[in-house]
Amino acid sequence: MRARAGHERQNLMGELAYASFVPQPLPPDPPITLTDEGVELLIAARCHLAVLEGLAARIPNMELFISMYVRKEALLSSQIEGTQATLDDVLDPLLDVNANRDVADVVNYIRATEFALRRRAELPVCNRLIREIHAVLMEGVRGQEKYPGEFRRTQNWIGGAGSTLKNARYIPPNVEDMNAAMSALEAYMNAEEALDPLIRTALIHYQFETIHPFLDGNGRVGRLLITLFLMEKHLLSAPALYISCFLKQNRIEYYDRMSEVRRTGNYEQWIMFFLRAVAESAADAIDIIDQLYALRGKNIVKLKENTNKKQLTTLIKLFSYIEAHPIIEVKKTAEALGVSYNAAARAVGVLMEKGILEQREQVGKTRIYSYEGYLDILRKDM
Template sequence: MENRAGIFISQPLGYKTFKPKPLPPDPPIFYDSEMIDLLSRADRMLGRLDGVTETLPDPELFVAMYVQKEAVLSSQIEGTQASLVDVFDGDQSREKKEDIGDIVNYVGAMNYGLERLKEFPLSLRLLREIHRVLLFSGRGSKRSPGEFRTSQNWIGAPGCTLNEATFVPPSVPDMNEAMGALELFMHKESNLPPLIKIALIHAQFETIHPFLDGNGRKGRLLITFWLCQQRILSQPLLYISYFFKQNRQEYYDRLMTVRKTGDWEQWVKFFLKGVAETSEEAISTAKEILSLKKVCEDMMVKSNNNNRRLLNLIFESPVIDKQLVADKLDISQPTANRIVDQFCDLGILVDQKPESKRYKKYAFAKYLAILSRGTEIN
């Protein structure tokens, strides 16, 4: 049956692929009062979030932390079992090593894409480049990173066949055609509000599923890249994967409903709600971090240059050891030992292995608690 989103096409082997219609939807998105209210709130909260960067003492540091949080959350949606604490702690256990590798690749892909966007437009070529970084190593690295698929893929329970799939994306020819149309839509001038446009772009990308692996993570990266390219965001502070993770089943259901019934409106409303809630959460997090920094500074009555530098370091690396402190601050080992012990006495750092005398690590526990909220493994 044909709808606003596209049509299902029967294939000779019995399964049906989906051929999406080019964006924007026809008939156009309908703006009821709920849609208008959600759009207004999302715009307002996203604007406030972007304004937070002007109040931060070290914007680059905070941006790096937010990118890592988005990387963890987006990867968890795909099933990784590593938390933000695991990433900072450098857990190298066999069961966590691959998961942490996926997160590191995600951070690399985000940073690579943002840097490339300074000189290169968001295009199919750039999407492939970023995908190559995303799947550089570990799981998915053998599944044609950086190349659009040349065979049929499908979505469903682990081990299911094409005929048992929940959803079968477009055939390869239809996929190539749809990606070309999506690229045109991304750059075409329109009267669509930017947040509604990126909601459509994200859903269409996930429906097309142009890669053999990494489509979910790549599609969520696309949200940040497009918002930054359009200067809706000056920094990648929106970790919308937090909302998608908290509402994972609804996220999948809304996307599937678009394909089956063409109900773009409910998907867009869900997306706008996510932007607003995630922005509000990020603003609250930034305020908590700023407050914590002030409290820590006030605790250091006899503050000196090394104390201040260590405080800045643990906001960058919340789990440290004494050798790292000596190396990063370029100070002697006895000096590093002394100031780390001082931070422990003040309660700023917590000895993670108080019973051990070797391989000791120290955590900025209060900072980690704020930053890792929502990334815990359930």
Template sequence: MTEPNHPLRAGQYIRQPAGYRAFVPAPLPPDPPIKLQGELQALLSQADRALGRLDGSIQTLPHPDLFVAMYVRKEAVLSSQIEGTQSSLQDVLAAEARVFSPDQPGDVNEVFNYVRAMNYGLERLRDLPVSVRLIREIHTELLAGVRGQHLTPGELRTSQNWIGPAGCTLAEATFVPPPPHEVPQALSDLEAFLHADTPLPLLVKIGLAHAQFETIHPFLDGNGRIGRLLITFLLCEKEVLLKPVLYLSYYFKRYRSQYYDHLQAVRDHGAWEQWLAFFLRGVFEVSQQATYTARRILMLREQHRQIITAQLGRAAGNGHRVLEYLYQHPIVSVTEVQELIGTTYPAANHLVMRLVEQGILHEFTGQKRNRRFIYRDYTNLFHDEPQEARNENGS
């Protein structure tokens, strides 16, 4: 039996016929077993409690599905940014609302694909467990029609890939995943681990699975995004979260170098406990932030409902309908509002102008025609959270 943090604990580097060394992971769970004690046990308890509070907070939101779309967009933006995309949340919302700008990044469709892959996977979980089959289907959705579409979407790689600085060769790589003939078995072992009846706590199991997937790197492109989607799917499949509101990519992006260093330390030194501590801190921190955001949504909604009731008179009913619509579509045109409330264009325009006067909507194109209005107070909640979110509950 190997000792904790022994190099062979996570797998081993094996020289290939072409002369390079590739890493072949050992099946999960690690041997010797994870030592859940001391700081790691405390972090697990902390993360479990924070995740429970987050799930409860989302359930207290009226019509939670209205708000989940923004959490999903945020995760999509951040996960895609880790892989080099430039699109911001504002870019994504503007593109959805068909606000075209010469400054709009060309990679916004990659973020759209992430959102579509997330929603597709969650829908498929009703009929299909998290599995190699599901992962391949999601990969197809992720790469359809965007950068990487020529790299066999949905198909396991049949050639060697490697990780390192842009433009580096195989010989210069920071990490070389398993050779292609090892990939099917490694994924099969991972799937068996996911569905095995083990005493490991779920968050520990998910942390191990994410790291293992990134080590296997089974596709020619999109492995990081699929690996992060896997976290969400496992949390929702096990109903730890009823809605996909844990944007863990915020934490991975913020501590990007540590994220990659911990994954590499698992491969090189079998440092599973150190990786899990990092992962659980992320679950705790982001759960707190997302819970704080949910509370601020409730406060904002109540504040603006009161303003509409007090200031819009007979138009208050339609004002409330528009407000609810804005939580799912934070950028609107007068024509959209007209279709929503079923009135004339002048009446819809008058209502929008009154919402502008009350500071609820803001016109942001500066144009006389094709104007678009943003619910900025709401979208601002999904930018980087203020310090208060990280300081609550003694963090």
């Protein structure tokens, strides 16, 4: 059965000899066969995605929630790769002066996601789009010397720090096989197929990670590919699913399940893990949207209490702003709202009195405020 997933190819000779993996093109042969448990997981994942889509369609200001979801997914996906950054780091209003290399990685992932969402209106999910996303992801950060926006031209491998081709845990396809495999994957992503789109998404993510076409950034691009393909197949209309939370919590199993496909040809066990990830991630997203929406309703009521009409206009503008920027300082906020510094400061003071904003530590002469109720919900499982 191992040949179902691929085989090893011997490269070079003598002391330099090594074996790389050559993946079989998708779909698998023999075809995917789910157990009763697998079918139940598929149904659960589809049901939860449908509920999530329903919420996204009917909740006002959903784009604000999506904006936060993109940031959380970017952070979690980067943390899987070892990036040391927090949600508060990414939302820091002084990010332009405080950003370190880890935070820059996450900010680039956010930019890559936003770029991909715009670009997909012009391109299908294809190798050109994948390379363009990678170029944005790697721009100006560590790894930028590793051919951003281009498939690798040399052999790579996966292993611990200091590992070599001799002791790597996994050696992806050599450059020639990698290019052939990416062409086959592109064809599969754009082919008509009877398999359920969720199963196809699982297969595509596995295949991309197995091919490992870049020298750096493969995991992050591969996880973004999950969202893009689900949107391409109309299972999601917006990136409201942050699957990286589940994958981070189950990181060892995540890697082990993909390794098991290469080792034994058992795609089904990977697909079941992936379906569980989608089902639980969608259920979690539904819960968080419900909590954020309930918090919003409660705080809108607070804003209207004992507030005159003229003041309410500014307060509502500030409140909408902190839903997109839950950590703020007054100067940038005033500029964003198009009001004077004093007007913004007064509005911040009112939101503090109403228990919506809290003052944080002072950075130099700059006072920082946060929408803690909102952040507490977003920080779940981080």
